Amino acid sequence: MDLNLTVTAKQKQFIKATADEVLFGGAAGGGKSRGQLTDALLYALKYPGSKQLILRRTFPDLERSLIREHLSFYPLKGKIYTYNSSTHRGQFKNGSTLDFGYLDSEMDVYQYQGAEYDTIRFDELTQFTEYMYLYLISRLRGVNDYPKQVKSSANPGGIGHAWVKERFIDIGPPDEVHSVTDQQSGTQSTRLFIPSRVTDNSALMQSDPDYIKRLERLPEKERRALLYGDWDLFEGQFFSEFRREVHVCEPFPIPAHWRRYVVIDYGMDMLAGLWIAVNEQGRAWAYREVYEGRDNGKGKDGKGHIVRDAAARLKALTPADEQIYCWLAPPDLWGRNKDTGKSTAEIFAESGIYFEKASASRVDGWRAVHEWLALNKDEQGNMVPGLMIFSTCTNLIRTLPAVQFDPKNSEDVANEPHELTHAPDALRYFCASWTSPAEQQKEEKKTIFDYFTDDDQQGDPLGWGDEIHVI
Incomplete structure (x- = not known):
């Protein structure tokens, strides 16, 4: 089956990532949602009978973004894939399923209380609370040997900015898998942050070259978050001049x-x-x-x-x-x-x-x-x-x-x-406190004797014999 999919380098990195928890995040327009949907499609086709859940915070966001976009390129012909708009479930011919969900409040997590998923996906993770995220992780289970992952995408900002930053950004450099120990349970997991920039999305740059100009006209904080993917910026921040780069x-x-x-x-x-x-x-x-x-x-x-x-x-x-x-x-x-x-x-x-x-x-x-x-x-x-x-x-x-x-x-x-x-x-x-700079290093001055060995300097350093006398 020829899917004719085109992905960016960052989307490919996200698709191939094997860490337990992956965040694809940063600037707006970096192709994060498309990467999520492409990854979900490839996973479903590779692992027959697999179960996936993909979430947005509200149903309007879910409908006008993920649902609408995935129908534009998923293999609907030949009944390889069908989507039920009343149950918000996608069904693959090989038995794999993709549930589309939303969480209006923290209480909504309990609708998934008895569910089991191989992969759970959060689109715009910073719109969710930490409790929502941690509860849904508990639904990641199954008797098969398929890889179990939580894969998320996000822009800086939103109600979850602080906990997402602490969980993925503050643990170490991006593009590296970090092993993290949970302090309560003592269990270990791996996490990966893949930064994105709008310039990574070549398709957007070609179809809408003025998009960057519109982002550049935003106020400073919004511009740094959405154009540059700056996670060290939020409302009420005291040291807004601090920048990691x-x-x-x-x-x-x-x-x-x-x-x-x-x-x-x-x-x-x-x-x-x-x-x-x-x-x-x-x-x-x-x-x-x-x-x-x-x-x-x-x-x-x-x-x-x-x-x-x-x-x-x-x-x-x-x-x-x-x-x-x-x-x-x-x-x-x-x-x-x-x-x-x-x-x-x-x-x-x-x-x-x-x-x-x-x-x-x-x-x-x-x-x-x-x-x-x-x-x-x-x-x-x-x-x-x-x-x-x-x-x-x-x-x-x-x-x-x-x-x-x-x-x-x-x-x-x-x-x-x-x-x-x-x-x-x-x-x-x-x-x-008053601090003083280091002293400039001075060149070491050498005497003529510094150019000779200790043996040379014993008695007759220049080797002139009786031609010179020390008075």
């Missing part, structure tokens, strides 16, 4: 002469720390992090750290040959405990870590972070940010663009969700 870089060896700082945000519930290096021009790179505690939502140790354990952890993460120019901590570490008479800073000092006080000003501190994130011309005339972040600092990358405005003070960051504030607070302490 600008502020995040791959790790590289930090030159030994750069000045290194360690800055922490510490409490019994969380140890958040950043290692930051400053070069000769005063630009900074956050190159290492620690993020462990009760409420980090990542399951690390789940217990937080007493002071001596926190000190031991910081020292363990700092190589012995790494010279730290300054350790910075918030002023509240110098408050004395009524029972012991000692401050937290003193206990850190007893463990070999001597902190200096960072500025506690929140508003001035956040302004400083904005300044460090801003773009300025470097010596070559390129526009570059003052602060870069290694891709290995996943929690700083995750939380910095996620913090929101305090509803009572537009110049401050909201304290909720509290888990998001620790790494940005640590960064604030660094940015608000």
Whole structure:
């Protein structure tokens, strides 16, 4: 049977993806829905008797997009495929089925309580709640040996933006399969995020070349989300200037002469720390992090750290040959405990870590972070940010663009969700403190004797014998 299907490179990557959970997401017009429908068709034909469910949030969305589009290219002739508009079910000649569904509310998930599916598909996943998604995953089961997957497509934004971003974007680089352990059950699964751009959809570019121009006329936030597929942007975002493609870089060896700082945000519930290096021009790179505690939502140790354990952890993460120019901590570490008479800073000092006080000003501190994130011309005339972040600092990358405005003070960051504030607070302490750039390396001056070996320099370095006398 000749289906005469044409797919883009990204759609092909989505179709061939074997991870347990796959998200095909990003810019509008990237061919995500078409990729979903094509993948569903090929799966149904490859696995006779398979069962699939494809979902949109509302029935009008389902009818005018997925239902209408799939009828335009599915093999309706020869009774290979038929669609029942009253049951919203597609039936293949080989026994495979494709159910089209929608979820108006979270209660609607219970209509699938006894169902079994080999593959479940969410179109526009960010329109669904996390509860809807997790409940439907439980319907992924069957006695056959067909691959069981959840395959989704989405644009940034919508009510599910935050949880979708955390589940697929924040776990690591795109186009790579990541193994993730569920903190409640301890089970492992694999996840993959495939980013899409409107320019990936060659068919759309040919048929409607002005589509990009219309997206470019949108307000900044909508433009960055729908045109560029920017996931680090949402309403109420405090650091809207943060962009992964600008502020995040791959790790590289930090030159030994750069000045290194360690800055922490510490409490019994969380140890958040950043290692930051400053070069000769005063630009900074956050190159290492620690993020462990009760409420980090990542399951690390789940217990937080007493002071001596926190000190031991910081020292363990700092190589012995790494010279730290300054350790910075918030002023509240110098408050004395009524029972012991000692401050937290003193206990850190007893463990070999001597902190200096960072500025506690929140508003001035956040302004400083904005300044460090801003773009300025470097010596070559390129526009570059003052602060870069290694891709290995996943929690700083995750939380910095996620913090929101305090509803009572537009110049401050909201304290909720509290888990998001620790790494940005640590960064604030660094940015608000006076830091000096690394010293320019000087060329080592050599004397004539440096060009000879130790043996040459014994008594007669130039080999002139009695022709020269040292007075």
